[in-house]
Every structure is written in C-alpha cells, then in structure tokens.
Amino acid sequence: MIACPKHITGRMVPELAAAGREAYLGYRYGALLMGAASVRRTPRLKGAPSAWFNSADGRLIQGFLIADYNSDRWRKGDPDRPNVLCLWAPLGGRATRADLLVEPWSHWADLMADDLESMVPGISADLTRLDVYVWGHHMVIPAPGFLTGDARRGLTRPLGRITFAHSDRNGMPSFELATRAGYDAAREALAIVRGLPKSS
Numbered sequence: 001m002i003a004c005p006k007h008i009t010g011r012m013v014p015e016l017a018a019a020g021r022e023a024y025l026g027y028r029y030g031a032l033l034m035g036a037a038s039v040r041r042t043p044r045l046k047g048a049p050s051a052w053f054n055s056a057d058g059r060l061i062q063g064f065l066i067a068d069y070n071s072d073r074w075r076k077g078d079p080d081r082p083n084v085l086c087l088w089a090p091l092g093g094r095a096t097r098a099d100l101l102v103e104p105w106s107h108w109a110d111l112m113a114d115d116l117e118s119m120v121p122g123i124s125a126d127l128t129r130l131d132v133y134v135w136g137h138h139m140v141i142p143a144p145g146f147l148t149g150d151a152r153r154g155l156t157r158p159l160g161r162i163t164f165a166h167s168d169r170n171g172m173p174s175f176e177l178a179t180r181a182g183y184d185a186a187r188e189a190l191a192i193v194r195g196l197p198k199s200s
C-alpha cells in the first residue's frame with residue numbers, strides 16, 4: 001500500500017506510467033510556510049482565551065494557532081505561561097515556490113516576525129525563537145472538474161498488488177479523507193490477499 005502524495009507516488013511506482021495511468025501529473029499543489037514562534041508569555045488578546053488568531057494585515061502570515069489550546073493549561077488561561085505560536089502563510093501570490101528555495105531562513109523569519117508584531121504589538125520583546133518550515137507541496141488544490149473527473153478516479157484503483165491510500169486519493173486535503181483513503185486501500189489490499197473480487 002502506498003500512502004504518499006500523488007506527485008511522489010508517480011515517481012515511486014513507474015508502473016503507473018507504463019499502464020497509461022499518468023493522472024498524477026495533473027495534481028496541483030500549493031506551497032506553504034509555517035513558523036513556530038516560541039514566546040515567553042502567551043499573547044493576551046481580547047475576550048475569552050484565544051485558540052487562534054486570524055488577520056488580513058500580515059504581508060505573509062495569515063494568523064497563528066496557540067499551541068496549547070484545548071488543554072487544561074490553556075483553559076486556566078495564565079497569560080504568563082510560555083507558549084508556541086504556530087504561524088501559517090499560504091503563499092497565494094505573495095511569494096512563489098521558487099522563492100522558498102532561493103531565499104534564506106532569515107528572510108522568511110524576518111517577514112514572519114514583522115507580521116507577528118503587526119498582529120500583536122509588542123510581542124517581539126517576548127520572542128525567544130522562530131523556527132521556519134518550508135513545505136513546497138503541502139496540499140492538493142482541486143481545480144474545477146478534478147474531484148469528479150475520471151483521471152483522479154483512475155488513480156484510486158489498485159495496480160496489480162499495489163493499493164493507493166493518502167488523502168490525495170479523494171482529491172482534497174483533510175484528515176477525514178486521509179482516513180477514508182487508508183480504509184479503502186486496506187480493504188482493497190485484503191481483497192487482493194484473499195483473492196476476492198475488488199470492491200471499488
């Protein structure tokens with residue numbers, strides 16, 4: 001069973017191309033920057049303790065998640081507790097995948113730190129560390145017709161004794177579809193092993 005994104009699967013399983021199943025070449029992916037900002041104190045925002053913060057003001061980042069949200073620590077809401085803020089920046093025209101390869105860590109870290117400061121004024125003084133993660137192909141982008149088209153469906157079928165999982169199988173990035181894809185691929189594998197007719 002292969003549970004990798006389709007652009008990788010296509011390279012790992014050259015038999016797909018040999019069988020004329022090259023639809024993986026039609027998969028399109030977005031690029032994403034993630035930051036993990038360690039802060040001495042949890043930012044104090046208005047109202048109830050925040051789980052995440054969205055903003056349209058940033059040049060690059062769109063918001064951040066407070067890493068301990070949904071825990072008792074978070075529910076107690078002590079603003080003096082250290083924390084990690086998970087910043088996300090879908091590039092969407094603000095930078096390209098090629099820029100991610102060319103620019104150094106410091107370039108992205110500076111942009112993220114500036115954006116964070118514009119979202120939470122004064123937070124720079126509490127920032128102790130900023131890790132940057134560059135994900136060139138983080139989520140599939142389903143263009144119109146992609147979900148219902150034959151090309152994607154053709155890639156879900158087993159190829160000989162190989163079955164295909166990963167959320168890409170269903171054409172959308174989500175935990176639910178990843179789980180479903182694993183379940184379906186496992187059932188297909190069972191059917192192959194037991195010599196049963198394929199179910200999907």
Ligand SMILES: Cc1cc2nc3c(=O)[nH]c(=O)nc-3n(C[C@H](O)[C@H](O)[C@H](O)COP(=O)(O)OP(=O)(O)OC[C@H]3O[C@@H](n4cnc5c(N)ncnc54)[C@H](O)[C@@H]3O)c2cc1C
Pocket residue numbers: 003004005008012034088138139165166167168172173174175176178
């Ligand atoms: C920042 C971010 C936020 C998200 N938020 C949400 C959310 O709130 N809700 C939601 O439902 N979904 C969310 N998603 C989407 C969700 O995380 C993914 O759709 C889901 O995790 C995909 O699971 P998967 O098992 O299909 O694939 P993946 O988790 O991508 O697993 C693929 C695996 O293949 C491995 N691999 C790659 N190449 C090779 C190779 N050559 N050999 C061996 N192994 C290889 C990788 O290391 C990886 O472990 C988010 C995604 C991101 C990036």
